[in-house]
Every structure is written in structure tokens, then in C-alpha cells.
Amino acid sequence: MKYSEVAKTYQELENTTKKLEKTNILAKLLKKTGTQDLASVIILCLGRIFPLWDDRVIGVASNLMKKTVSTTAGEAEKTIEKMWVQKGDLGLVAEELAKNKKQQTLTTQTLTVQKVIENLQKITGITGKGAVDKKLSLISELLTSATPIEAKYIVRTALGELRMGVGEAQVRDAIIQAFFPTIVGHQLFCPRCKTIIPRNHKKCPLCQAELPVKKLEQEIKLVLDNVQKQKILMHKKWKHLKNQKNDFIMTDDFNLEKHDLRTINFIIPETREQAKKLQEKINKKVQTAYDKTIDFGEVALTVKEKGWKGLEETSLSVGRPIKVMLAERVADIKEAFKKIGVPAAFETKYDGFRMQLHKKGNEIKLFTRRMDDITEQFPEIAERFSKAVNEKEVILDAEVVGYDPKTNQPLPFQKISRRIKRKYDIQEMIREIPVRTFAFDIFQLNGKTLLKKRFEDRRKLLEKTVKPIKNEFELAEQKILSTEKQVQDFLNQKLGEGQEGLIGKKLDAPYQPGKRVGHMIKLKVEMETLDLIIVGAQWGEGKRSNWLSSFELACRSEQGELLAIGKMGTGLTDEQFKTMTKTLKSLIIGEQGKNVKVKPEIVVEVAYQEIQKSPTYSSGLALRFPRMVRFRETKSVEDADTLKRINKLYKQQKMVFG
Ligand code: ATP
Numbered sequence: 001m002k003y004s005e006v007a008k009t010y011q012e013l014e015n016t017t018k019k020l021e022k023t024n025i026l027a028k029l030l031k032k033t034g035t036q037d038l039a040s041v042i043i044l045c046l047g048r049i050f051p052l053w054d055d056r057v058i059g060v061a062s063n064l065m066k067k068t069v070s071t072t073a074g075e076a077e078k079t080i081e082k083m084w085v086q087k088g089d090l091g092l093v094a095e096e097l098a099k100n101k102k103q104q105t106l107t108t109q110t111l112t113v114q115k116v117i118e119n120l121q122k123i124t125g126i127t128g129k130g131a132v133d134k135k136l137s138l139i140s141e142l143l144t145s146a147t148p149i150e151a152k153y154i155v156r157t158a159l160g161e162l163r164m165g166v167g168e169a170q171v172r173d174a175i176i177q178a179f180f181p182t183i184v185g186h187q188l189f190c191p192r193c194k195t196i197i198p199r200n201h202k203k204c205p206l207c208q209a210e211l212p213v214k215k216l217e218q219e220i221k222l223v224l225d226n227v228q229k230q231k232i233l234m235h236k237k238w239k240h241l242k243n244q245k246n247d248f249i250m251t252d253d254f255n256l257e258k259h260d261l262r263t264i265n266f267i268i269p270e271t272r273e274q275a276k277k278l279q280e281k282i283n284k285k286v287q288t289a290y291d292k293t294i295d296f297g298e299v300a301l302t303v304k305e306k307g308w309k310g311l312e313e314t315s316l317s318v319g320r321p322i323k324v325m326l327a328e329r330v331a332d333i334k335e336a337f338k339k340i341g342v343p344a345a346f347e348t349k350y351d352g353f354r355m356q357l358h359k360k361g362n363e364i365k366l367f368t369r370r371m372d373d374i375t376e377q378f379p380e381i382a383e384r385f386s387k388a389v390n391e392k393e394v395i396l397d398a399e400v401v402g403y404d405p406k407t408n409q410p411l412p413f414q415k416i417s418r419r420i421k422r423k424y425d426i427q428e429m430i431r432e433i434p435v436r437t438f439a440f441d442i443f444q445l446n447g448k449t450l451l452k453k454r455f456e457d458r459r460k461l462l463e464k465t466v467k468p469i470k471n472e473f474e475l476a477e478q479k480i481l482s483t484e485k486q487v488q489d490f491l492n493q494k495l496g497e498g499q500e501g502l503i504g505k506k507l508d509a510p511y512q513p514g515k516r517v518g519h520m521i522k523l524k525v526e527m528e529t530l531d532l533i534i535v536g537a538q539w540g541e542g543k544r545s546n547w548l549s550s551f552e553l554a555c556r557s558e559q560g561e562l563l564a565i566g567k568m569g570t571g572l573t574d575e576q577f578k579t580m581t582k583t584l585k586s587l588i589i590g591e592q593g594k595n596v597k598v599k600p601e602i603v604v605e606v607a608y609q610e611i612q613k614s615p616t617y618s619s620g621l622a623l624r625f626p627r628m629v630r631f632r633e634t635k636s637v638e639d640a641d642t643l644k645r646i647n648k649l650y651k652q653q654k655m656v657f658g
Contacts, residue, residue, distance in 0.1 A: 001037040003111040005029065006044055007149045013045075013164045021206055022166060024195045026174035035304060039297025040117045042171060046296070047162030049120045053294035053320045055372045056124045060135060060158040065090050068136045069155065072143040073097040090159065094143060095152035109145045116142060120158055171296045172286055179303045180282050181233065181264045184223050185216050185275030189266075191226045199272075217241070220268055230265040237270050254278060262307045289314040291513040292449065294322055294371070316444045316451075318360040318393050321367040323514030327503060327522040333484045333491075339518045340506040343482035345455065346490055349524060350438050350476065351500040352401035352416055357385050357439070359394045374420055380430050381437055384473040388466050396462070397441035399476070402433045410498055412570050412627050439466055440476035440503075443511065451511040455519070458511070480507070491523060495610060498625060500524045527608060527649060530555070530623075530641045531632050534602045535562055537584055539594045548581045548596065553606060553626065555619055556642050562600055563619035563643055571607070571627030579631075600637050605629040611650040619643055621650060 009029045013022055026045060033041045043051060050056050069090060070077045075097065083093045109115075119138045126134050142154050156162045177196055182189055188197045192209035202211055212218075220241055224232075228245035236252050249259075254269055256278065269275045289299045289311045302310040316322060330336045337344065354369040355378075364382040366375045375382060381400065389396075402416035403409065415433055422429050442462040443450055450458055459478065468474045481487050491502050501524030509519035532553040540549030550569040554562040572580065583602060590597035606626050614622035621643075632639075 001033055001041065001113045003113050003116050003150055004147065005032070006041060006113060007147075007153050009045070010153050010162070010164060011149060013166060017165065018205060019165075019170060020198070022164075023170045023173045023177060024206065026166065026170060027177035027196075030174055030178040030300065035301065037113045038300050038304060039295075040113050042175075042297045042300055044113065044117065044157065045164065045166055046168075046171060047157065047160070047164060047166070049117055049124070049157070051295040051297060052168075053322070053371055058120055058124060058158055058160055060123060060139065060160075062090060062159060064132060064135060065139070065155060065159055067132075068139045068143070069094050069097065071136060072140045073101065089156075089161075091152040091156040091161070094146075094155040095148045098143070098146060098148040098151040111142065111145050111150055116154060116157075123158070168290075168296070172283075172290060175296065175300045175303060176282055176286055179300065180261055181267045182223075183275050183279050183282075184220055184266055184268045185272045186279040188219060189223045189226070191222055194226070216272055223266060223268075227266070231263055232266045232268060233259060233264050234266075234268040235270040235274075238268055256281060257308060260307055262304070285311050291322060292316050292451070294320065315447075315449045316395060318358045318395060318444065319363070319365050321356050321358070321365075321371040322395075322443065323371070324354055324356065324369055324397060325512050325514070325520055326516040327520045328516050328518045330504075330521045330523060333487045333523065336487070336504045336521050336523055337484070339521050340504050341508075343480050343507070345459070345478050345505040345507055346481050346487055347440060347476045347478045347503045347505065348438070348494050348499050349501045349503045349522060350399040350401045351410060351413060352399045352435070352438075353413060353420065355381070355398050355400045355437070357381070357394075357396040357398060357437075359385060359389060359391070361392060362386070368420065377419055377422060377426065377429075378435070379426060381435065381473075384437065384469055388469050388473040390467070391446055391465055393444065393446050394442065394465060395444040396439045396466070397443065398437050398439040400435050400437050402435050405431070405434055412625070415570070436471055437473045438476045439473070440478075441511065451513070453510065454508045455505050455511075456507040476503075487523075498609075500609070527611065527653060529605050529607045529629055530646065530649075531603050531635055531639065532565065532606050533562060533600045533637050533640045534580075534584065534598060534604060535564065535600050536595060536597050537580075538567075538596070544577070546581070547577045548584050549577060551580070551604075553604075553623070554600070554640075555646055556637070556640050558642060558644060560638075562637075564617040565619045565621055565646070566608075566614075566617060566623040566626050568604075568606060568623075568626040568628060570625075571629065576628065576631070603632040603635040603637065603640050605632050611646060611653060619646070621646060 009025060012025045016022060029041065043049060049058055066077060066080050070080045080093060084090055087093055119142050123135045123138050139158055143151050146154055182196055186199060188199050188211060190197055190204040190207065190209055193204060193207040195206055197204055204211060220238055224241055224243055230246045232246050233249045233251060236250050239250060242248050254274065267278060269278060286299060290296060292314050293299060302314060328339065330339060356367040358365040364375060364385055365373060366378055366381060368374055402411035404411050419429050419433050439462060442458050442465060445461060445465060450461065463475065466475055479490055481490065494502060501522065504521045504523060506519045512519060532555055534551050535554045536552035537548035538550040539545065540547045550567050552564060553566050553568055554564050557563055584598050587599040587601055588596045589599050607629050608623040608626040610624040612622050612624055616622060
């Protein structure tokens with residue numbers, strides 16, 4: 001397929017903000033795309049060059065693009081810069097220059113979709129010496145052959161800035177529109193422009209044709225009057241509406257599995273309810289295939305080549321992450337039971353980060369919730385996973401928690417996030433921030449996709465599959481509970497251990513990738529943050545000996561007295577520690593050993609897990625696990641929180657969590 005077809009579609013997409021119109025435009029393109037280009041066209045329309053599960057990104061920075069545009073057009077970089085400032089978009093600059101370009105040489109080729117995607121994909125793998133020149137020449141090769149419009153979109157795609165307003169929902173609906181029959185009664189077929197319109201419209205939103213349709217029979221007539229040579233699966237009830245222009249299959253059996261939907265253009269069921277159900281069934285089928293593959297290109301290709309049956313055969317692939325199921329927040333235990341039923345499974349809510357673990361033979365891959373490959377950053381988890389799981393092929397869902405090697409206490413997420421990003425000195429990081437893995441679900445076992453199984457059955461399989469390694473690779477602690485008191489006790493116990501709360505799970509629920517459907521709820525104590533004053537600090541140890549690293553926090557009494565409420569040593573980035581030290585040093589008013597007293601000037605926003613009674617501090621209260629959220633530069637000491645408010649929060653917390 002010529003790339004110009006895709007570029008033309010981009011232009012049409014850019015000219016409308018209406019979602020439905022975008023779906024129609026995309027569906028039109030997909031219908032005329034050959035099998036060979038289908039996957040690439042879909043990926044390009046999503047503004048990507050790899051499917052969503054693949055975390056490789058296009059490695060073109062705007063400066064390199066500026067250089068490439070300049071070299072290709074034979075214009076000075078200064079000129080390009082000026083144009084860039086004027087137009088605000090390098091794509092528009094490339095378009096303008098392509099318009100002015102002198103007669104093309106004979107070697108100019110027509111760009112194909114394959115050529116564009118191939119060159120852009122190649123760029124991703126280029127590193128090391130000469131990388132810049134190689135990348136430049138790959139894009140330049142495309143730009144030399146591009147028409148002005150093509151140039152604009154090649155530049156934007158390479159920069160990762162296509163922004164067509166095309167999301168997963170539009171692509172899914174476009175695939176359905178392009179490769180499945182139109183269901184009359186649920187979707188309306190515009191008699192003038194022949195696109196699909198949802199039934200609640202009175203006018204076609206595209207061509208403004210009137211749609212004077214109320215009864216289903218009128219709607220069917222409208223379709224039949226306007227189409228010919230179509231294959232139509234029609235309910236026997238509408239026999240009297242048949243005409244000579246089309247090819248009818250009369251039936252009262254709308255079991256979709258029985259028909260090759262690829263050869264049918266319209267389905268005319270008995271009632272609107274039936275129409276709605278059929279449409280929902282199709283939507284769900286396509287969505288489920290996508291949830292398993294995370295690749296609309298593959299889904300479209302499967303539909304086109306193998307139809308309904310093909311979709312049924314799609315499965316999870318080890319090594320390719322899926323989107324994880326999300327938890328719904330509930331206000332209290334009563335609501336939790338309402339959502340997930342009685343009895344339900346309750347698990348410790350570990351405060352770390354979500355990890356998906358894939359194993360195929362000896363090969364292990366680890367992914368974040370956003371599907372980034374982090375196998376290299378966590379070699380110890382890969383090793384433990386291998387030891388704990390003997391099966392050939394497995395995919396697990398888990399939480400990874402960082403622990404303080406000295407105190408054995410869980411570390412806040414901010415700490416462990418350093419490990420996710422770190423690509424060097426991995427061994428040092430393993431020692432500095434050791435982690436534990438808590439597996440809580442299983443998606444795939446030796447080629448079998450388990451997403452549709454009940455949670456309690458998946459858990460049983462998980463228990464059979466994982467041989468726990470203490471403090472290294474364990475199963476999430478779980479209890480099956482049926483009373484509010486039992487849950488309250490479990491929750492209190494977990495909060496006491498420094499965990500975030502509980503996750504409740506519906507025993508008979510399937511796994512719904514990427515959804516917040518209430519099969520899983522979170523019960524956590526997340527208190528409102530406080531603005532507190534720093535009144536003292538302590539010099540750190542070891543690597544932190546040059547920093548003030550533990551900060552004494554105070555609130556105000558109604559009379560303006562400062563009352564201590566705890567010590568905070570976490571939540572700060574290295575940068576913030578440095579800033580804090582520098583600022584507090586100038587405010588020191590007294591020193592005793594490692595401890596300093598400071599003039600009360602700095603106000604910080606503090607998050608915490610719980611407020612407790614405490615005889616240690618002058619406020620009579622203490623914050624459990626306080627952590628810094630941010631500096632409150634705009635707040636003065638007079639604006640900090642009062643003991644009265646904190647006491648009120650303490651009472652509220654008792655009301656919710658006993
Ligand atoms: P959300 O994930 O709901 O978008 P969030 O990122 O703030 O919001 P939380 O509010 O902390 O997450 O709650 C859900 C998260 O809890 C899960 O995504 C998972 O990472 C984590 N988690 C910890 N323990 C468990 C467990 N036993 N079962 C499932 N998830 C758990």
C-alpha cells in the first residue's frame with residue numbers, strides 16, 4: 001500500500017474532532033488495506049511503530065530531526081530553526097520545504113507503508129558510534145521521496161508526536177466496522193453517506209441527512225432500499241421486506257459462531273434487544289482478543305483471515321505483557337463486601353510496584369504495569385522466579401516491595417522507583433535496596449490461558465505452581481473472610497506491620513485485563529496530608545553524613561505554640577535532601593551532638609499512614625510512616641496545620657477503621 005493513502009487518512013482525521021467520524025474514517029482505510037499491510041497501518045494510525053506491548057520507542061530527538069530536515073532540504077539549520085519557531089512544529093516545516101523542493105531526481109520512489117515503517121523501526125535499534133548519521137540517513141531517505149503531506153507525517157511519527165486523537169477505542173470500533181456485519185437495529189446506516197451511526201442520532205453527524213426512523217421495521221426498510229448486492233442474515237419475521245437486490249439468508253438462529261461473518265454485510269435480527277446483544281457480543285470478542293494480544297494489528301489480521309474462530313484461538317504469549325486488572329477504591333468494609341460478595345478473599349496490600357513475570361523454559365521477562373521491560377534491572381527476581389517455579393511456561397501477577405536491609409521494614413515506593421529506572425550498578429542497587437516479590441495471580445500455565453477461570457481456582461493453581469522462597473519470593477498472604485469484624489482485625493494487623501491496607505477479591509470473578517470492574521477492591525487508610533513545620537533535624541550517617549536526613553515535625557496549637565508530632569526521613573529525593581540541608585543549615589539555632597534545632601520557617605506537606613496517640617511528642621500524637629510530599633514554599637508557619645485539625649482527623653480515622 002502507498003504511504004500516501006495513510007497520509008490522506010491522517011489529514012481527514014486531523015480535520016475532525018468527532019470520535020465517531022474518526023472511527024468511520026479509520027474503518028474506510030482498514031477496508032481497503034491488504035492483508036500484508038494491515039498490521040502496519042493500524043500501528044501507524046495509533047502513532048506508533050511497534051505494538052503497544054513492545055516498549056521500544058522511536059529514538060529520534062527533535063534536534064536530530066532538525067538536522068535531518070536541514071540536510072535533506074539543503075537549508076541551513078538556522079533557517080530551519082527560524083521556521084520551527086514560526087510554525088511551532090517540525091512536521092509543518094518539513095511540509096513547507098517539501099513543497100518548495102526543486103524537481104525530484106529520477107531515483108525518487110513512491111513511498112510504501114512497509115518502507116516507512118521499516119526505516120523507522122530500524123532507527124530504534126541503532127546505538128553507538130555513527131548512530132546519529134545512520135538515523136539521519138534513514139529518515140532522510142524517506143523525506144527525499146516524500147510528498148509535502150507525507151513529509152509532515154513522517155516527521156511527526158518519527159518524533160512520536162502524531163497526535164491524531166485516535167485511541168484504542170476508535171481502532172477497536174473501526175476494526176469491528178470494517179470486518180464485521182452492520183447490525184441493523186443497533187447501529188443505523190446513513191442512507192446518504194452510508195456510514196454507521198449510533199441509533200440515538202436524529203441526523204447523520206457526517207452528512208446531516210435526516211434519519212426519520214422510529215420503528216425497527218422502518219429502519220430495516222431504509223437499509224434495504226439503499227443497498228444492493230449485499231449478503232444479509234435476516235430474521236424470518238422480516239420475510240415480507242425481502243427484495244431482489246440482495247442475497248438473503250433467512251434464519252431465526254443468530255448464534256454467531258455458526259456463520260462466517262466475514263462474508264455477511266448486514267445482520268437484521270428480530271428485535272432491538274437482540275441487536276444490542278449481538279453487537280455487545282462482537283465488541284467483547286474483539287476486546288478480549290486485544291486484551292490477550294495487546295496488538296490491534298494482530299487482532300485485525302486474525303479477524304480478516306480466520307474470522308470469529310480465529311479470535312477464539314488467540315491466546316496470551318509468554319514474553320508479551322498484558323494490561324493488568326485494577327482495583328476499585330471503597331470507603332469501608334461494608335462497601336467492600338457489597339462489591340465483592342461474601343465470603344471474599346482478602347490479601348495484604350503490599351506497598352511496592354506491580355510486576356508481571358513471564359517464564360518460558362529458561363527465559364525470563366519482567367514487566368512493569370505500563371508494560372516496560374525491566375528484566376535487566378531485577379536479575380535477582382528473575383533468578384528467584386526460576387527457582388520458585390518449575391513449570392515450563394508461566395505468567396504471574398505480583399507486587400514487588402523494597403525493604404530496608406537494616407531494619408527489615410518495607411520501604412516507601414519512592415525508594416524502589418530508583419531501582420526501576422537504574423540501568424547501571426545493578427549489583428550495588430540489589431544490596432542497597434533489596435526486594436521481595438509477592439505473587440498474587442496467574443494468567444497462563446503451560447500454554448493454557450487462565451483469564452476466564454474463577455479467582456479462587458487461579459489462586460489454587462498459583463499455590464501449586466509457586467514454591468515459596470522465604471523473604472524472597474512468596475505468595476501474597478490471603479484469608480477468606482465473611483464478617484466485617486474479621487476484615488477489621490486483619491486490616492489492623494496489616495497496618496500495624498506497616499503495610500498499606502488490604503486488597504479484597506471476588507472469589508468467582510474472571511481476570512479482566514486493563515479494567516477497574518470491581519472484581520478487586522482496595523481498602524487503605526489514606527489520610528489527608530498535613531502541612532507541618534520543621535523545627536529540628538539530625539545529621540545523617542554513611543553516605544548521608546553531609547546531609548541533614550531526619551526532620552523533626554511540628555504542628556501549631558490554637559495559641560500559636562509549636563508542638564512536636566514526629567520525625568520524617570523519607571519521601572525526599574537526593575535533590576530535596578540537598579536543598580533541605582542547605583536551607584536548614586542557615587536556620588540552625590542550637591546543636592547537640594548530631595541533633596540540631598532550627599528556626600521554624602520551613603513548611604512541608606507530609607503524607608502518612610496513620611495518626612497515633614503518643615506520649616513521646618509534645619502534641620500527644622505521632623504520625624506513622626510520615627513521608628514528604630513537597631516543600632510548601634508559599635506557606636508560612638502561621639499557615640501550618642493546627643493540633644485541633646489533626647485531632648479531628650484522628651477521630652475520623654477511628655470512625656472508619658475502628
Ligand atoms: P490503581 O492501581 O488502582 O490505579 P494505585 O496505583 O494508586 O491505583 P493502589 O491504590 O495502591 O494503586 O492499589 C492497587 C495496587 O495495589 C495494585 O495495582 C497492585 O500494584 C498493588 N497490590 C499490592 N498488593 C496486592 C495484592 N495482594 N493483590 C493485588 N494488588 C496488590
